Amino acid sequence: MQRRSLVLVTVDCLRADRLAFEGYSRPLMPFLNKLAADSVVFSHAVVAGAPTYFSFPAIMASRFPLGLGREVLGIAPGEPTIATALREAGYESAAFVAGNPYLTSRFGYDQGFEHFSDFLDAGPPTATNVNVPVNGRFARLNHWLERLSSYTKLTAATYDEMYFRYCQWRSSREYLSLDQLRRYPAADVVVDAACAWLKERVDQPFFLWIHLMDPHHPYYPPEEALQSLGISHIDSRRARFLNSFWNRGDVSAARLQRYKREVMALYDAGVHWVDQQLLRLVDFLKVHQLWVDTVFVVTGDHGEEFLEHGNRYHSPIALTEQLIHVPLLIRGLTPTRVVPGPFSLIHLAPTLLESLGVNVPSSFKGRALWKDFSQGKQVDLPSIVECVESCNNQLSVSDRKGNRLMAVLEGDYKLVLRFREENDHLYDLKNDPEEMYPLPHSAQAKDRARLLQYARQHLRHTREDRDGMLELRSRFREIHQRFGLKSAPVEASEDRKIAEIGEHG
Amino acid sequence: MGTSARQLPAEVTLVSDFRSVRLPEELCQQAEHWLKGRFDSLEALITFALQEIVNDDACKLDEQEEEMVQQRLRDLGYI
Numbered sequence: 001m002q003r004r005s006l007v008l009v010t011v012d013c014l015r016a017d018r019l020a021f022e023g024y025s026r027p028l029m030p031f032l033n034k035l036a037a038d039s040v041v042f043s044h045a046v047v048a049g050a051p052t053y054f055s056f057p058a059i060m061a062s063r064f065p066l067g068l069g070r071e072v073l074g075i076a077p078g079e080p081t082i083a084t085a086l087r088e089a090g091y092e093s094a095a096f097v098a099g100n101p102y103l104t105s106r107f108g109y110d111q112g113f114e115h116f117s118d119f120l121d122a123g124p125p126t127a128t129n130v131n132v133p134v135n136g137r138f139a140r141l142n143h144w145l146e147r148l149s150s151y152t153k154l155t156a157a158t159y160d161e162m163y164f165r166y167c168q169w170r171s172s173r174e175y176l177s178l179d180q181l182r183r184y185p186a187a188d189v190v191v192d193a194a195c196a197w198l199k200e201r202v203d204q205p206f207f208l209w210i211h212l213m214d215p216h217h218p219y220y221p222p223e224e225a226l227q228s229l230g231i232s233h234i235d236s237r238r239a240r241f242l243n244s245f246w247n248r249g250d251v252s253a254a255r256l257q258r259y260k261r262e263v264m265a266l267y268d269a270g271v272h273w274v275d276q277q278l279l280r281l282v283d284f285l286k287v288h289q290l291w292v293d294t295v296f297v298v299t300g301d302h303g304e305e306f307l308e309h310g311n312r313y314h315s316p317i318a319l320t321e322q323l324i325h326v327p328l329l330i331r332g333l334t335p336t337r338v339v340p341g342p343f344s345l346i347h348l349a350p351t352l353l354e355s356l357g358v359n360v361p362s363s364f365k366g367r368a369l370w371k372d373f374s375q376g377k378q379v380d381l382p383s384i385v386e387c388v389e390s391c392n393n394q395l396s397v398s399d400r401k402g403n404r405l406m407a408v409l410e411g412d413y414k415l416v417l418r419f420r421e422e423n424d425h426l427y428d429l430k431n432d433p434e435e436m437y438p439l440p441h442s443a444q445a446k447d448r449a450r451l452l453q454y455a456r457q458h459l460r461h462t463r464e465d466r467d468g469m470l471e472l473r474s475r476f477r478e479i480h481q482r483f484g485l486k487s488a489p490v491e492a493s494e495d496r497k498i499a500e501i502g503e504h505g
Numbered sequence: 506m507g508t509s510a511r512q513l514p515a516e517v518t519l520v521s522d523f524r525s526v527r528l529p530e531e532l533c534q535q536a537e538h539w540l541k542g543r544f545d546s547l548e549a550l551i552t553f554a555l556q557e558i559v560n561d562d563a564c565k566l567d568e569q570e571e572e573m574v575q576q577r578l579r580d581l582g583y584i
Contacts, residue, residue, distance in 0.1 A: 070563035083538040399560055404570050419570045424577060452574055459571040463564070475557060481541045 003205040004332065004356055005294045007088065010059065011274055012052065012100060013215040013314060014300030016325040018044070018271050026229070028268050030274040031282075032298060036329050037338055040373060042343045045328035046383050046409060050302035053312045054387040059301065060109065062364035064350040066073070066386055067462055068471045070400050074107025076474035077284045078468075082349040082363035083207060091357045092206040094197045099184035101494040103393070105483065108474075117193055119185050119245070120494060160250055168241050178236045182220040184213040187277035195284045205293075205356075212277075215269035215304065217313055218243040221269035221419045223305070223452040229272055231265050246312060255311050266308055295333060295355060299345065300326035300417055308434065316387040318402055319407040319416055324346025325386050330355075339373065342409040344383035363467065382410040382454040388419050408451040408458075413444070414449035426451070512545045519550055 019022050022032045027033075048058030049065035053073065057063045060081045062276040068076055074105075077079060082456035087093055094115035097103045103121065110116035121483075142163075149159030214221065220239055226232070232243070244254065248265045270314050280300065282308050285291040305322045314323055328343065331421055347366035354360060372379050389405040403420035412430035417423075425438035537547055544550040576584045 062510065066563075066567075069561070070566070071561075229523050401566070403566065414567060417574070419573060442537055445581055449578060449581050452581070453583070454569060456574045456578065459567060459574060463567045463571065476554070479554060 003089070003091075003358070004292065005091075005205045005207065005290065005355060006352060007208045007210070007294055007296045008082075008279075009108065009278060009281075009298045010209070010211045010302050011215065011298070012098075012211065012213045013217075013267075013302065013304040014271065014326060015303040016300070016327045017322075018268070019327050024261045026268060028229070028272045031275045031279040032327070032329065034299075035282075035296075035331055035347050037131070037336070039329040039331040040333055040339060041337075042328040042339045042433070044340065044342045044409075045299060045326050046059070046324045046342050046344055046385055047300075047302050047326055048062060048323075048344055048346045048383075048385060049387045050316055050319065050323050050385070051299050051387075052100060053107075054316065054391075055301040056103060056109070056389040058344070058346045059233040059299075059348060060364070061424070062346055062366040063362075064346065064384065064386060064405065064462065065367060066388070066459070068466060068474060070388055071478075072471055073394055073400075073478060074102070074474075075109055075110060075111055075476050077111075078473060079111070079470050080429055081106065081112050082353060083209070083413075085112075085349075085353055085358055085361055086207040086356075087112045088281035089356075090204065092201050092204055093208075094201075096190045096194045096197075097189045097211040098208075100211060100213060102217075104494055106494055108477075110349065115197060119190070129265040133413070143224075147383070163273070164245075164248070170246060171244075171284070172237050176236060178220045178223055178239060181218070181236060181240060182415075183218060184216065185220055187212045187274050188280070191277045191284075195283065198284065198290070200290065210281075211301075212274050214273050215267055216270075217267075217290070217304075219263065219266035219270060221266055222273055225269040225273035225276070226265075227275070229265070229269055231269060234262060234265060238262075242266060253307055254367070256307060256312070267304065274318075287438050293367070296331040297329070297348075297352065299328040299348070302326065304445055315392055316405060317389070317390055319385050319405060321433070324407065331349065335374065335376070337373070337376070339379070341378075341380045341411060343379075344381070344385075346384075349442070361468075378413060382408055382451070382452065384408055384458050386458075389418070406455060408454050410451060410454070413447050413451060415448060415455070416455075416476075417455055424448075424452070461480070510540075510542055510545045511553060513552060514548045516558075551582055 005122045019036070020027065020029070046501050047055045049055045051297050051305065054065035055076060057067070059063050060083065061075055061079050063079070081257050083095070085381040091351070093113045095110070095113045097109070099119040103109045104118045104120065105116060136406060142147050149155040190210055190212060194208060198206070198208070219244070220331070226234060234241055242259055245251075245259055282291065282496060285294055289335070303323045303326060303505070304314055307319065308322050308448070309318055326345070328348070330352075342367065347369050349369045350360040350364045350366045351369040355370040360368050367381070369379055387405050388400050388402045391399045391402055393399050404417075405419070406417045408415045412428055414427045414429055416425045416427070416433070426444060427435045427438055428444075533547055536550060540547065540550045544553065575584065
C-alpha cells in the first residue's frame, strides 16, 4: 500500500488566538478555520520551548530544548529527526525555510532533506539605516541639546521623542514599499518554491516542510493582505514608523500602548497572508491529485506578545500563554475531533510518524499518540516548556549559560518555575486564562506538588538520559564553525539575518 | 573568530604534570593541516577541545535546578 505524504507547515510567531475557533474576532484565517472542520484540532497545543531555537528541537527531533545540555545549538549531527525517519522509509523530502537564520544547515536542520532552501541568500535588504550627521554644526548642536535636556526626566523624554521623530523624518524621505522593507521572503515566494519542487518530484510519498515568517517582526505584510483585511490607513511610511516606535527600548509600556492596535493590525495582516498562501498550496495539491493522500499539518513555533504582560515580540523572559500556546491542526487523519487539554509539540513528530506507519526513532522523547487519538481516548499528559531565561541570542555563550525558565502544564493548571529568582507561580488557566493572578502559595498544594514532581522528573531525566555522543558531536560542530572550517559566506549571511530580524529567533 | 592562532593557555604552560597519549600519525597530520592559522600546535588544539568538553557549567546548573525543585517539594512536605 502506498504510504501517505506529509506536509508540515510551521509558522513563526503564530499565536493560537488568531484562529476563529480560538475566539479571535477578525477573520484572519478563513481557510484554516474551514480546514479545521475536516481536521484533528488541538485546542491547547503548547511548544516545548520558545523562541525558535528552543522550540524546533522538539518539533523536528522530539527532544526537549535543553535535553542535550545548554551548549547544544539546533539539531545535533546525526540526531534522528522526523525528516531522517521519513527519508529512511523512502520518502522524498524537501524543506523551504523563509530565511530564519536559526533554522539552517549550520544548526543541522537540513538533516534528512534531499532539498533544503533556507532563503538566506535572497540578497541584502534594501532598507537603509538613517545616517545622522556625526560631525559638524548639527552634531554639536545635537550634543548640546542632549546634554541640556538631560537635567530633568521630562526634558530628556522630550528630547528623545524629538530626536526619534527627526530620525523618522529623515528616513521617510526615501520611499520604500512594504515589499522592499520586508526582511524575509513572504509566504507566496516560499509556497511558489515548494510548488515548483512538488511538480518535479517523482511518484512516491514525500515529506514537505515549509516554515513561514510573515508574522515575524519587523511587521511588513504585503499590501494585498492589508487591503484584504480592509486596513487602508497604514501605508509603508506608517508601517516603518510603527515598527521603529514598537522597537524602542526607551519608552514606557503606556506609550507603546498607543500604537498597539496598529502594530497588531500589521501582525494580523502577516497572519492573513499566510492563510491565503496555504489555500493556494492546498489548491495546488488538489489540482495535482496529491491532496487526498497527504497529511497536512499546520502549527507555530511560538506565539508573540503585545504587552499583555508588558513584553513585546517573543523574548524568553516569560512563558506566557501568548508565547507558548500555538495552533495545531492535522488534516488527513480520522476521526476528526477536537483534542482538549495541553498537548506538547514534543509528541507531534512521533504521533505523525505513527499515523504514517513509519518507525519512531528510539531517541524521541515524545510519545506516539495517534492510536490513542484514533480510538477516541482521552490523553492528558503533563506538558513541559523550557528555555534559558533571557537567552536572546543562542550564539552568545554567556546568553545560553543562564538559568532555566520552565512551565509545567496539566489540565487547567500551569506552574511557572523561575530558577534565577528561585520562585514558582501556579496559575489556574480555567479561571484566570490571562495569567494575571498567581494562586497563593498555600492554595492548591497538592496540584502544585504534582507539577513540581513532573518538573523534578524532567530535570532528572534530562541529566541522566543525555546522549553524550550527540552532545559531543554538536559541540565539535560548533568548534569547527568557530574556527572557520565552514565557508564564511554562509555564516555571514546567517549573522546578517540575525541582525536584520533581531535576535530572539 | 580564528583570525589569530590560539596558543596553549598560560595556565597549561605552567603545569608540570603532563601525560603522553598515543594518537594515529595520519590523524595528527590531518589535524596539523587543519589547525594552520587557527592553533599554534596540535597540543593547543587538543587542550582547547578537551577544556571545552570538561568545562560543563551547564550540567552544574541542571543539578542546582533539580535541587531547587527538591527543596520546594520538601518545603511543601511532599518529600
